[in-house]
Amino acid sequence: MDIPALVADARSGQARAVARLISLVEDESPHLRAVAVALTPFVGRARVLGLTGPPGVGKSTATSMLIAAFRARDLRVGVLAIDPSSPFSGGALLGDRIRMHDHATDPAVFIRSMATRGHLGGLATATPQALRVLDAAGCDVVLIETVGVGQSEVDIVGLADTTVVLLAPGMGDGIQAAKAGILEIADVFVVNKADRDGAEQTVRDLKHMISLGRRSLGPAWRQPIVATVASAGEGVDEVMAALDTHHDWLVSHGELDARRARRAEREIEAIAVASLRSRLGGVRGGEALSGLARRVAAGELDPYAAADTLIAGT
Amino acid sequence: MDIPALVADARSGQARAVARLISLVEDESPHLRAVAVALTPFVGRARVLGLTGPPGVGKSTATSMLIAAFRARDLRVGVLAIDPSSPFSGGALLGDRIRMHDHATDPAVFIRSMATRGHLGGLATATPQALRVLDAAGCDVVLIETVGVGQSEVDIVGLADTTVVLLAPGMGDGIQAAKAGILEIADVFVVNKADRDGAEQTVRDLKHMISLGRRSLGPAWRQPIVATVASAGEGVDEVMAALDTHHDWLVSHGELDARRARRAEREIEAIAVASLRSRLGGVRGGEALSGLARRVAAGELDPYAAADTLIAGT
Numbered sequence: 001m002d003i004p005a006l007v008a009d010a011r012s013g014q015a016r017a018v019a020r021l022i023s024l025v026e027d028e029s030p031h032l033r034a035v036a037v038a039l040t041p042f043v044g045r046a047r048v049l050g051l052t053g054p055p056g057v058g059k060s061t062a063t064s065m066l067i068a069a070f071r072a073r074d075l076r077v078g079v080l081a082i083d084p085s086s087p088f089s090g091g092a093l094l095g096d097r098i099r100m101h102d103h104a105t106d107p108a109v110f111i112r113s114m115a116t117r118g119h120l121g122g123l124a125t126a127t128p129q130a131l132r133v134l135d136a137a138g139c140d141v142v143l144i145e146t147v148g149v150g151q152s153e154v155d156i157v158g159l160a161d162t163t164v165v166l167l168a169p170g171m172g173d174g175i176q177a178a179k180a181g182i183l184e185i186a187d188v189f190v191v192n193k194a195d196r197d198g199a200e201q202t203v204r205d206l207k208h209m210i211s212l213g214r215r216s217l218g219p220a221w222r223q224p225i226v227a228t229v230a231s232a233g234e235g236v237d238e239v240m241a242a243l244d245t246h247h248d249w250l251v252s253h254g255e256l257d258a259r260r261a262r263r264a265e266r267e268i269e270a271i272a273v274a275s276l277r278s279r280l281g282g283v284r285g286g287e288a289l290s291g292l293a294r295r296v297a298a299g300e301l302d303p304y305a306a307a308d309t310l311i312a313g314t
Numbered sequence: 315m316d317i318p319a320l321v322a323d324a325r326s327g328q329a330r331a332v333a334r335l336i337s338l339v340e341d342e343s344p345h346l347r348a349v350a351v352a353l354t355p356f357v358g359r360a361r362v363l364g365l366t367g368p369p370g371v372g373k374s375t376a377t378s379m380l381i382a383a384f385r386a387r388d389l390r391v392g393v394l395a396i397d398p399s400s401p402f403s404g405g406a407l408l409g410d411r412i413r414m415h416d417h418a419t420d421p422a423v424f425i426r427s428m429a430t431r432g433h434l435g436g437l438a439t440a441t442p443q444a445l446r447v448l449d450a451a452g453c454d455v456v457l458i459e460t461v462g463v464g465q466s467e468v469d470i471v472g473l474a475d476t477t478v479v480l481l482a483p484g485m486g487d488g489i490q491a492a493k494a495g496i497l498e499i500a501d502v503f504v505v506n507k508a509d510r511d512g513a514e515q516t517v518r519d520l521k522h523m524i525s526l527g528r529r530s531l532g533p534a535w536r537q538p539i540v541a542t543v544a545s546a547g548e549g550v551d552e553v554m555a556a557l558d559t560h561h562d563w564l565v566s567h568g569e570l571d572a573r574r575a576r577r578a579e580r581e582i583e584a585i586a587v588a589s590l591r592s593r594l595g596g597v598r599g600g601e602a603l604s605g606l607a608r609r610v611a612a613g614e615l616d617p618y619a620a621a622d623t624l625i626a627g628t
Binding site (some may be wrong): 037039040041042043044053055128173261262263264267268273276281287292293297298299300304306308310311 | 346347350351354355356357358368369405429442443488571574576577578579581583585586587589590591594595603604606607608610611612613614615616617618619620621622624625
């Protein structure tokens with residue numbers, strides 16, 4: 001396979017080449033490293049936005065709204081939509097993407113769903129590589145949208161230069177939102193479905209929580225709260241203004257480079273851990289592990305000693 | 315520190331000794347391995363129940379209901395409540411635990427919140443160890459309650475013999491629930507807040523999804539759906555009956571031992587991966603990583619080559 005030619009095709013705007021490259025990195029094909037090498041000279045240009053929030057707040061609709069806004073600026077947009085794996089995903093999940101179909105025929109918009117396939121480590125390594133594909137292919141903006149609110153989704157959306165946390169009225173009280181662990185990663189809060197009852201209360205709760213919390217790292221950035229009705233495009237200008245203000249702040253405070261270096265650190269570490277983990281799960285490792293597990297389950301061996309034995313055997 | 319004496323105290327019912335042991339395993343103290351060794355002869359008795367679902371469905375209330383039901387059988391109950399880390403957790407999260415305070419003065423109930431502290435690997439290794447402490451301390455039942463719906467929470471609740479997935483009417487449509495990736499791990503579904511509008515629709519949606527989905531592993535178990543109003547104790551007998559039926563099914567199909575062996579496999583693997591990861595993050599590894607990350611972020615090096623260099627240097 002001529003990987004450099006594929007990268008050249010992707011850079012010339014051929015969506016099929018982009019899709020092919022993402023499949024290569026997602027499937028952990030033998031060409032993974034060749035793809036990474038071929039992409040390297042072309043990465044680092046794209047602005048990366050993360051979008052997350054609990055189920056049902058309207059993330060796909062908000063993503064669609066942002067795609068339209070960036071397209072109005074004549075920018076090329078890539079979208080990585082992260083879906084947790086589910087035995088139901090073959091059918092049920094597709095319906096959700098319909099909300100983005102407005103943009104499906106626009107050649108300057110590339111939308112890709114990434115499935116976890118029940119293996120989180122896979123997603124943690126595949127998503128940064130897919131991001132590199134879109135970046136190298138000339139996307140000016142890449143939106144990473146995650147469903148769910150778990151730590152793993154937080155880690156993935158943490159790839160972004162700017163992270164938008166979406167909330168909506170009536171999704172459970174403020175305490176529930178805080179429990180989700182997503183407040184601390186927000187650079188911009190969007191309270192969507194702001195035409196519903198309770199929107200003002202949600203904004204007040206958020207303001208109160210922001211006043212209680214302190215960001216532990218880096219210079220202070222005041223997290224703005226923007227109210228939207230994404231399905232009607234209401235509030236889109238305010239969201240875009242907040243995103244631009246945060247981007248300017250990142251640049252002027254040297255935080256953009258710092259965040260991207262941290263992103264690279266996580267990416268390298270995830271690859272290294274996956275590599276080490278695969279050594280543990282090799283053929284002999286697999287047999288050894290099940291034997292050790294039986295002894296641990298039976299109370300004959302402690303799990304630390306078992307782990308030592310497993311590592312020593314690889 | 316006399317770890318065997320501490321384990322003996324825990325086994326005699328001293329809550330402070332139990333708490334101390336959990337702190338030792340949670341903080342990854344130098345005594346971690348000694349604790350694991352001392353617990354080993356006493357583990358494997360507790361029945362382990364997992365309880366998960368999206369934010370706002372009433373997991374804490376349902377946990378409290380189950381505690382009362384097991385106490386009515388004169389069983390000792392341990393609870394591990396898993397909270398994602400949050401800068402707000404010092405304040406906001408405590409309020410939530412109030413719902414379990416009914417049981418706070420019962421010496422046969424031990425409730426512990428586990429925080430992720432922003433490090434998922436830590437929780438993935440600490441939770442099984444905390445479970446071992448409660449098991450060895452003589453808890454007949456251990457309930458593991460996770461907030462959030464991410465893959466990581468799914469993995470943790472997957473420690474259980476029986477996993478209960480809680481849903482509630484009006485928490486977003488069925489597709490949103492499926493996206494959360496929690497349906498496939500359910501042994502028992504509970505539709506809580508069943509006195510609210512839409513409860514029957516939620517039950518119907520679930521039945522439809524169950525009919526579409528197939529469990530890929532093991533002999534067939536028909537996932538029951540139980541409606542409850544946990545705040546009023548309604549449906550508790552039906553939930554307990556479903557849990558008992560599933561437990562009997564596990565035993566009669568040899569699945570209990572199989573699940574516990576899988577649990578031990580994951581535990582050993584998590585410890586081994588954490589051990590290997592800590593080698594990467596050592597002092598020289600940390601310096602090496604930041605230097606490599608700068609070169610990857612600058613487009614001078616691909617991340618796979620960087621990971622190879624990192625591993626070679628440890």
